[in-house]
Amino acid sequence: MATLTPSTRPDGLESELRKSLGEGSVIDDPEVLAARADDWSGWPSGTPRLLVTPSDTGGVARCLSICNAHRVAVVVQGGRTGLAGGAAARTGEVMLALDKLAGVEDIDTIGGTMTVRAGTTLEAAQAAARGRGMELEIDLGARGSCQIGGVIATNAGGIRVIGTGMTRAHVLGLEVVLADGTVLDDMNTMIKNNSGFDLKQLFIGSEGTLGVVTRAVLRLSPERPGVVTALAALATTGDATTALATARSALGSSLSAFEAMWSDYVTFMSERGGYSRPFDAVPPLSVIIEARGRDESVERSKLEALLADGLEAGWLTDATIAASTDQARRIWAMRDEGPAEYGRLFQAIVPFDVSIPIRSMIGTADRIVGDIRAGWPEAVPLTYGHIGDANLHLVVGFTAPIPDDAKLAISTLVYEAVGAVGGAVSAEHGIGQLKKPWLPLSRTPAAIELMRCMKSTFDPANILNPGRVI
Amino acid sequence: MATLTPSTRPDGLESELRKSLGEGSVIDDPEVLAARADDWSGWPSGTPRLLVTPSDTGGVARCLSICNAHRVAVVVQGGRTGLAGGAAARTGEVMLALDKLAGVEDIDTIGGTMTVRAGTTLEAAQAAARGRGMELEIDLGARGSCQIGGVIATNAGGIRVIGTGMTRAHVLGLEVVLADGTVLDDMNTMIKNNSGFDLKQLFIGSEGTLGVVTRAVLRLSPERPGVVTALAALATTGDATTALATARSALGSSLSAFEAMWSDYVTFMSERGGYSRPFDAVPPLSVIIEARGRDESVERSKLEALLADGLEAGWLTDATIAASTDQARRIWAMRDEGPAEYGRLFQAIVPFDVSIPIRSMIGTADRIVGDIRAGWPEAVPLTYGHIGDANLHLVVGFTAPIPDDAKLAISTLVYEAVGAVGGAVSAEHGIGQLKKPWLPLSRTPAAIELMRCMKSTFDPANILNPGRVI
Structure with a gap:
């Protein structure tokens, strides 16, 4: 076992977790923790306290119940492929990883549904569907690493949205563990179900701040080869x-x-x-x-x-x-x-994932790029996107490092231009830690107040992914 | 003006409403009230207090703010075509009708969106889309009477769900007035928008218990003639x-x-x-x-x-x-x-709108019908439905009136059989007042507790459609 540092010192929390989840599911090795503290966004991570890897829903529930009682923050980690710093751990947080809660439980070719555990990679779920002549119509570049739970929690987009919609459109049912360890079974398998509030919608796209997705029922379609x-x-x-x-x-x-x-x-x-x-x-x-x-x-x-x-x-x-x-x-x-190439060639990038109403997109994109060229002649703007989904990706690259205030100025320019035409500061990557300051450009004060109200209702001790989204 | 009865006596509430909304938007004529107190479900209505008909979002906000301050219940009424008694007024309620808040505000053929007010009939919205070569892919038998606001609040289904999904799939943005009169502007127009919680989802299918839909952005598709x-x-x-x-x-x-x-x-x-x-x-x-x-x-x-x-x-x-x-x-x-014919020929009917997982549907339907025939030999079961959506409609008809306890026994038989195979007591008509007792057969205690928690968070004085859903 690794040398104990202050942040990983066994305390009541750790011993309770070990007792409840088993020694093998509670890791305090600083090297392991450090290696898993970040996500693909590159957002700076802190020094997490522990890594907990439950293998079933009950384990997730016990983990959250204990952390909630101790008022210790938990960062939920799927494949850590997010680009908004949502899964990057902050100092003192318990990292809750769903890796061991993996596997496809059922494929119903008649009803067109798959029952799958949150830690399953998207690629494994896609392959399981194809093995039965069906298609899971969610697809992302990160398919080999991203996990179904994270895909749902972030309402991930990807390259097929124009035809088959965001992840939300593919989710029929969810099992979610709330901050206090309550298990919410909302594993509906039917297209039509108007029996009370559709609670699962709350957890899709709220980036793990209201609950932890543990299992899901997803829609499948006949293959379209x-x-x-x-x-x-x-x-x-x-x-x-x-x-x-x-x-x-x-x-x-x-x-x-x-x-x-x-x-x-x-x-x-x-x-x-x-x-x-x-x-x-x-x-x-x-x-x-x-x-x-x-x-x-x-x-x-x-x-x-x-x-x-x-x-x-x-x-x-x-x-x-x-x-x-x-x-x-x-x-x-x-x-x-593109991302691989500009990652290789640039010393600094300021990347954007925004939505802009389609009828304003071309004009807005051209205007933004013109303003960037005027303000930063050394910048290399790269403009592309899923324009059929109103989603623009813009990357502003530099062949030499740039100061933080230049990044801030470019971000301000872009997000204010997007907000001014009724666009959104995040189209598909979410808010996480990275875009939190910009959220008020896309949402009204009443909407943000309602989000806060929901957050404090669902997670009064603010233990679930604190500091993300709102 | 009609003679005043105790339930429509001008009090502080009524005079405030008249002052705020104008005389023409506050009606206390008992004949008018009685004529508008019911809905298509035939659920028995009480004696409502007033009818309020605001012509804009501000009017809806002022109406709710005043009713909330007076702790007076409000029943929200669209076209009153619902089949679950959700819009049937109870005694003492203010009926809030959206009829005057009607009209299509914008059609964007490039983005594929329509901005529409809640009181617009579905048929008028469909026609406006077709006039621009586009299609609004929501369709219901009640299209000529039902209003967009009610269609959204009930997440209505209809005959095209198998191809294009429930109403939820067609809603991009909403404007909603909360119980205290707060206006929530969530009028997103873009397919991709992961900027914070997707609050509009809360109001779709919660049957007006969490807020009143006043305007919406709906998706349009190219016509498919x-x-x-x-x-x-x-x-x-x-x-x-x-x-x-x-x-x-x-x-x-x-x-x-x-x-x-x-x-x-x-x-x-x-x-x-x-x-x-x-x-x-x-x-x-x-x-x-x-x-x-x-x-x-x-x-x-x-x-x-x-x-x-x-x-x-x-x-x-x-x-x-x-x-x-x-x-x-x-x-x-x-x-x-079918409904017109059996409405004409039967003296009593017990109708059902349930979902059953498709792989269990035929067996379950045949078993239920067998049990009904065995228990009530005089019954005429009529079995049909949108089976591709897992939605079964079953009507049990009688050529003579039957006692209430027989209706209850038949309902118990059907709902318990549906619950036992993981089905849902409402597929597309909602819960309203009619199915409230059966909700626990489809939803877990944790889910119902969470619905209650949301209801008391959004509407602490319980003024919005009280006694419906939960």
């Missing part, structure tokens, strides 16, 4: 809205991705990331359009008709449809590998 | 699950209705309702299958292939596809006109 991917060059950025409306109308519910990349992004990826430039000249806006359905040939012909329409109407200047899975992968690589 | 309707005769009731799974897989997101009618229902409608019997012999289960998409010919060929498959595999014994809108209307009439 027919996927066709196109890359389209738009005549102007302003044509994005026409392109989107036409794609929605032509592809209907087959439209499974509409991902825009501004010329700054494509130029960066072509020149510095080494990705082959898809068109002779970099267009003002490149859009990945994906159609997904049962039958690939049906989807292909719909997509071909859409692109022919666009070329004739003039909002498209060029387009290519992937002829193979490998070509499709190359199209997606330009979009997916 | 290609609709094809089939009527299929299943070999056995047990084939329903195979038929459903095959239809889901073959039609994907085009599957817009899957409505089952047991032989008891079809026989009743053919013999007593005078609807033409669709097949030579009444099959064990008749299913209306509807495909909806952009292009009718595409949908027709998918539906034809599905039916050919079913005939070859043996789970279908006969099927017909409507060749015209008129034929489609005749197929739907058999399903839609």
